[in-house]
Amino acid sequence: MNTQQIQAIGRRTIELETASVNGLQAFINEDFCRAVQSVYDSKGRLVVSGIGKSAIVAQKIVATLNSTGTPSLYMHAADAIHGDLGMVQSADVVMVISKSGESPEIKVLVPLLRNFGNTLIGMVGNDQSFLAKQADIVLNTTVPQEACPNNLAPTSSTTAQMVMGDALAICLMELSGFNGQDFAKFHPGGNLGKKLYLRVRDLYVHNQRPAVAADAALKEIIISISGNRLGITTVVDPQESVLGVITDGDLRRMLENDIPLQGVHAQDIMTHNPKTIVADAMAIDALDILRKHDITQLVVTDDNKRYLGVLHLHDLIKEGLI
Structure with a gap:
């Protein structure tokens, strides 16, 4: 197989799966709205189950729901009928995912769930299947064909399930008013977490606080810049208001x-109106300012414009924000 053939197969796979995703728009219907509303109105969790590749999709959907404010649990369909049904509480909504809706494990599980009396959502690729007929609400994820050349391996179908799960999660996220601050609470780790919660005040305090008066002589300016290793010193008045900055x-x-x-003073060579940022600002906003103006330092002030310190680009690099 040559390069052109490989590329053709790759493109065909993407085209088939793209068509399957586009086809889902027809299934954003009244049942979809009922599914969203039933989960939103529930006093319990959304328990998501499946078998095979659908079980893997179920885990991803649960992860997305939990991270966006909808309490969810994953329950493997095979394990459910061997004891894990105990995790389902009376107030929970249950969603079962299956392409065919006819898997043996699904046929055993669904009647048990019906006996529990929980609202049952079926995310299914066959609206005439056992699961579809037993579910209270059907999320239709039917696809024209799998990307697999034999039309067997779950490819387009699992992509459709993932996208339908995302649509459900985002609707619930917006209904509940889940915002960036909420997101930060659930994502404190890694670079993503830092972008969401790290503030300027968390970074600049580890730096020196270089400052000189407006009448400071050249020697004092040089000592201030070199001694603090930030490549900058701030020129302040007696009230600690920022007058300007001097960089190397x-x-x-x-x-x-x-x-x-001879006779050079700070006020003679300083840059007036330097870029500043308040200590309570998000670190990611500071990075945007640095990038926009192609600079490496920001003067940090309090809400009354009094000088607090300096934030350097290296502080943001060290935290992995770049």
Whole structure:
């Protein structure tokens, strides 16, 4: 098989699965709305079950639901009939996922769930199947064909299940008003968590606080910049308000322009109106400012514009935000 043939197979797979996903739009119907509302109104959890590849999809859907504010549990269909049904509580909604809706394990599980009296949602690729006929609500995930050349291996069907699960999760997320702060509570770890909760105040406090007065001489300016290893010093007035900044780049440009060094003071070479950020701002917002203005330092102030310290690009790199 040559490169062109491999590429053709890859593209055909994507085209078939894309068509299957697009076809789901026809199934965002009244039953879909009922499914969303039943989970939203429930005083319990959403218990999601399946067998085979559908079981793997069920685990992913549960993970998405939990991370977006809908309490959910995964229950393997085979394990359910050997004791795991004990996790289903009276207030729970149960969703069973199956392409055929006719798997032996599903046929055993569904009547048991019906006896429990829980609302049963069937996410199924055959609306004439046992599961579809037994479910209170049907989420139709029928696909024209699998991407598998033999039309056997679950490919398009599992993609459709995943997308339908995402649609359910996002609707529930928006219904409940789940916002970025809520998301941060559930994602405290890793780079994603840091983007959601890390603030400027968590970073700048580990740096030195370089500052000079407006009448500071050149020697004092150089010592302040080099001693604090941030490549910058802030020029402040007696009330600690920011007047400007001087960077090591400003010093180099001053030397290049042959400015007489005798009698030079901070106010003569400082950059007025430097970019600042309040300590309570999100660290990811600070990164946006640095990128937008192509700079490496931000002056940190309090809500009254008083100088607190300096945030450096390296602080954000160290935290993995870049």
